[in-house]
Amino acid sequence: MGREEEEAIAAEEEEEEEEEARKEKSEEAIRNQRKQSLILEISSKLIHGDLEAKIEAARDIRKLVRKSTSSCYSSSSSSSSSSSPSSSLSSSSGKTRSKLGASGVIQPLVLMLVSPNPDARDASLLALLNLAVRDERNKVKIVAAGAVPPLVDLLRFENGSLRELATAAILTLSAAAPNKPTIAASGAAPLLVQILSSGSVQGKVDAVTALHNLSTCKENSFPIIDAKAVSPLINLLKECKKKYSKFAEKATALLEILSNSEEGRVAISDTDGGILALVETVEDGSLVSTEHAVGALLSLCQSCRDKYRELILKEGAIPGLLRLTVEGTAEARERARTLLDLLRDTPEEKGLASSVLEKIVYDIAKRVDGADKAAETAKRILQDMVQRSMEHSMSRIQHRAASCTPSNISSS
Incomplete structure (x- = not known):
């Protein structure tokens, strides 16, 4: 094959690629136009439609966000571009959420949360959840539209499905820093603590994460949770086979906060296996969970050494603490050393041989x-x-x- 033929073939291939790119761009423009028309239609139904139309529109929002996610994943997986599927997926579904949030659908969806119709509440909850996930602006808009009080009311429902959807919504919304003070002051925390005892596995996980989100709110002038949370948190930590999991990190963080009050310390020591659960986390936890666990044990021992020293020693804390002085974070190492001093330094009693x-x-x-x-x-x-x-x-x-x-x- 001569050079001229090679150049002709290369030019033909380049022209075909350009034509394919133009075709794809045109198809994408058509899809975007159709999606924008659908968003306007959904918005109109939610603002002006009757209850049945609103319910249908709320369900359409969930479908549209999910469709954007799945279609994006499909196209990205077949593409030869350098961008990752997850980043393309996030971009496409994120744009859909953003456009829906800007179209005026949030306020009518929030109003549906107080509807006596269970289908309306369910559809609006799912729609709001899909709008809030991975979209900080929508999270803030949803709280600003007044979603928190009706969500707190739904946390009181005996209907497990609605209650746990509300828990998931509180979790998602509390991830946005501007929302934390509003949610913290809403009375949601005591209801989330109840779910720690009576919810499903997913409900309990969501409740722990939501409480952890609220505990990081710097504007709080009062504790988010009280000693009533200790027993269910300890039980969940005992049931957690992976003490290095993110869930264990959040549970131990909350227990460390609770250990700063006398009521919390008493509850930890009075709960069956409470101190042992913290000791086991020191032994098997992640860097984060071990730091929180040793912090809680140290808080106990510093508050009343005579009361808590023997309880901690009896659970075999020494090996884990010694290892932590070598392997832990800087803060965990310092806490472990301080606690070891409190456990060992006993002039009146015999220490470890x-x-x-x-x-x-x-x-x-x-x-x-x-x-x-x-x-x-x-x-x-x-x-x-x-x-x-x-x-x-x-x-x-x-x-x-x-x-x-x-x-x-x-x-x-």
């Missing part, structure tokens, strides 16, 4: 650094513990000396 302690530290060092470096690592850990113990003892001596006034001395 030195040989037992050395063996525990050596076993941990061996798992972390291998047999070759285990002795060196164990020696370093023990030296650090001795140094901290000495510093702690000196601090106590100085504190006692400072508190000993001349009148105390003369009267002794």
Whole structure:
């Protein structure tokens, strides 16, 4: 084949590619035009239609968002472009959500939440959920339209399906920072705590995540949850086989918050297996969940060492805490060391036998650094513990000396 023929074939192929691109662009424009017409039709039904038309329109919103997702995935999976399927999927469905949110459908959907018709409530809830997912602007619009009070009312429903859809909606909306103060002040939290005990598995997961979202609201001047949440949270943590999961991270974060109050600390120690669940999380959790779990245990021991020390030791906390001084985050390592000092430093009582302690530290060092470096690592850990113990003892001596006034001395 000559050079001229090769150039002619290349030019023909380039022309075909350009024609295909023009065709695809034209088809995309037609699809977008049809979608925009459908959005206008849905908006008109929701604003001006009767109840049946509104219900149909709400269902159409869910279908349209899902169709945008699936069609985008289909086209992206067959495309040879460098963009990933997930990014194209997010872009297409995101544009659909954005256009629907801007078309005026949110306000009538929110009004449907208070309808006595269960089909209307169900359809509007599902539509709002689909509009809110991965769309910060729509989340804020939905709360601004007054969705929170009717959603809180739905959390009180005995109808499990509606109640758990409302829980999912509260979870989704609470992910947006501007919404957190409104939801936190709405009275949703106590109802979410009830779902921790009585909801389905998915309902409980959504409730924990929603409560965790609300707990990060900096504008809160009062606790989001009280000690009533401790028992169901402990039970969920005990049932959680993967202590390193995101769910365990959120549950332990809430338990650490609760451990900052006397009622919360009492509830943790009084709940069957409460302290053990935290100890097991220290042993098997992720970096995040171990930090929260050791924080909760430390809060207990610092509040009343005489009361909680033996309870924590009895659950076998020492090995996990020692390992955490090596493997944890900077904050977790510091918390673990402080807690170990509180558990070990007992002048009036016998602490752990030195040989037992050395063996525990050596076993941990061996798992972390291998047999070759285990002795060196164990020696370093023990030296650090001795140094901290000495510093702690000196601090106590100085504190006692400072508190000993001349009148105390003369009267002794």
